[in-house]
Amino acid sequence: MTATSDVILERMMALHPKIIDLTLDRMWRLLDALGNPQEHLPPVIHVAGTNGKGSTLAMIRAGLEADGKRCHVYTSPHLARFHERIRLAGDLISEAYLAEVLDECYAANGGEPITYFEITTCAALLAFARTPADYCLLEVGLGGRLDATNVVDKPALTVITPVSIDHQQYLGETLGQIAFEKAGILKREVPCVVGPQGDAALEAIEARAARLAAPLIAQGQHWHVWEERGRLIFQDETGLIDLPPPNLPGAHQFDNAGSALAALRHLGLPEEALEAAVTRAEWPARMQRLTRGPLVDSAPGIELWLDGGHNPAAGEALARHLATLPDRPTHLICGMLNTKDVAGFMRPLAPHVASLTAVSIPGEAATLTAEQTSGIAAACGIAERQAGSVAEALALIAEETPRARVLICGSLYLAGRILRENG
The missing domain is CATH 3.40.1190.10 (Mur-like, catalytic domain)
Incomplete structure (x- = not known):
């Protein structure tokens, strides 16, 4: 067989x-x-x-x-x-x-x-x-x-x-x-x-x-x-x-x-x-709006987005897009690899976001720790904190800002995990 x-x-x-x-x-x-x-x-x-x-x-x-x-x-x-x-x-x-x-x-x-x-x-x-x-x-x-x-x-x-x-x-x-x-x-x-x-x-x-x-x-x-x-x-x-x-x-x-x-x-x-x-083009995890699944259900008032971009050019593209969206507090949940220019990715986003909650990427040997990612965010002028998982990060944001826009970003590996877990 x-x-x-x-x-x-x-x-x-x-x-x-x-x-x-x-x-x-x-x-x-x-x-x-x-x-x-x-x-x-x-x-x-x-x-x-x-x-x-x-x-x-x-x-x-x-x-x-x-x-x-x-x-x-x-x-x-x-x-x-x-x-x-x-x-x-x-x-x-x-x-x-x-x-x-x-x-x-x-x-x-x-x-x-x-x-x-x-x-x-x-x-x-x-x-x-x-x-x-x-x-x-x-x-x-x-x-x-x-x-x-x-x-x-x-x-x-x-x-x-x-x-x-x-x-x-x-x-x-x-x-x-x-x-x-x-x-x-x-x-x-x-x-x-x-x-x-x-x-x-x-x-x-x-x-x-x-x-x-x-x-x-x-x-x-x-x-x-x-x-x-x-x-x-x-x-x-x-x-x-x-x-x-x-x-x-x-x-x-x-x-x-x-x-x-x-x-x-x-x-x-x-x-x-x-x-x-x-x-008619379809390309998941590229500024993809998540509208159903367990993660969405856990935070019903949140406008949830997912993107796998991870380099400075991707950060600039995301920043341009966020600037065109209707006014709403935008919070990032971010996990990144240690092979990437993390500051270069974050700097363009800084003027457009209210906070960044850092997570590590489960199962990835090259992941930055949540502490490392949040430290870089702080250096870029972004209000930051850490969470043990994306679900925990989302719960924290939803509790404080029930009508927020949340963008999960920083890595295709993180995006893939979210798509698997969210069905």
């Missing part, structure tokens, strides 16, 4: 001592043992970036599916269940098939060192190669140049969403160095849609594109997007379109929508599909 996917995934965790180890050598070895499934995929759209790549990919998927296209989708990390990472022709991969391809990859690997992300990426590519679809959407895990997803010779299109400072220990200390790694997904003569970038990031992307003769479709040069009277206006060389605002909350989603629309326009999709891209 085939073992469950959880059992196989647990086995895979022991195959390599490092959680992150950026090189493609192990990928090439295992893919070759599997018959090189990366050479047998439907047209690939490869998405990299620091912020917004998941939302942009979700909008591209919504537009393609509205046009009747079947899409394979690979994203990471998952929030509640590993199966979320792999969609086959539109549907989450089944438990039986996931266990089958994981088992096959584990056997083909022959006990050789390989990271968890690498071997599970191979399993996704194997499943994609064996299932008919019209497109394959791949989200980069970390960086781009040496990411496990960067094994497709000739994608149909690449996309780079905004690049900012994050994961410096792997990608470099400067914006230009990080953008160089992201631009590693560019391929010779393959067009690349480029979202809004700082000058140093754009320079690095343009230099890579020039070497590869890869046409760029860049915001501010080849397309523009803006909000006007509550509508989304997109303009490129084909013309101007007037659409409803993105259903994913936040002013930054207009830029993400612009990248998705530029990609879909390049693929030749009709306006109906473009409208679906901005109105």
Whole structure:
């Protein structure tokens, strides 16, 4: 009998001592043992970036599916269940098939060192190669140049969403160095849609594109997007379109929508599909309003939100969105990892929040303690305290400010735990 996917995934965790180890050598070895499934995929759209790549990919998927296209989708990390990472022709991969391809990859690997992300990426590519679809959407895990997803010779299109400072220990200390790694997904003569970038990031992307003769479709040069009277206006060389605002909350989603629309326009999709891209996308834990579940029921007067953003650019995006919401005291419940720029995340939020209640993230070895997180909040000028859990933090806020707005934030790992516990 085939073992469950959880059992196989647990086995895979022991195959390599490092959680992150950026090189493609192990990928090439295992893919070759599997018959090189990366050479047998439907047209690939490869998405990299620091912020917004998941939302942009979700909008591209919504537009393609509205046009009747079947899409394979690979994203990471998952929030509640590993199966979320792999969609086959539109549907989450089944438990039986996931266990089958994981088992096959584990056997083909022959006990050789390989990271968890690498071997599970191979399993996704194997499943994609064996299932008919019209497109394959791949989200980069970390960086781009040496990411496990960067094994497709000739994608149909690449996309780079905004690049900012994050994961410096792997990608470099400067914006230009990080953008160089992201631009590693560019391929010779393959067009690349480029979202809004700082000058140093754009320079690095343009230099890579020039070497590869890869046409760029860049915001501010080849397309523009803006909000006007509550509508989304997109303009490129084909013309101007007037659409409803993105259903994913936040002013930054207009830029993400612009990248998705530029990609879909390049693929030749009709306006109906473009409208679906901005109105039907689903992407949990990105400024997600929680409206039901045990956590919501425990504090009936509270307006509860959840977001997994964890770097300075995400803090700025959240701050911009909070500034647009109706006036209501806003309190943060925050848990973060010790690998993140915590102060950089908190500083933009400080003017918009009444308090921060710090928690640790259960089960995460790299979590900051509640005491450490609250200390950083204090240094950023935010009234702070600590709680033993999110439920305890929420109860404290609800008791003191029964009609408050509460945003649980700071980590995708914390967000995933909340989604699991809240059903």
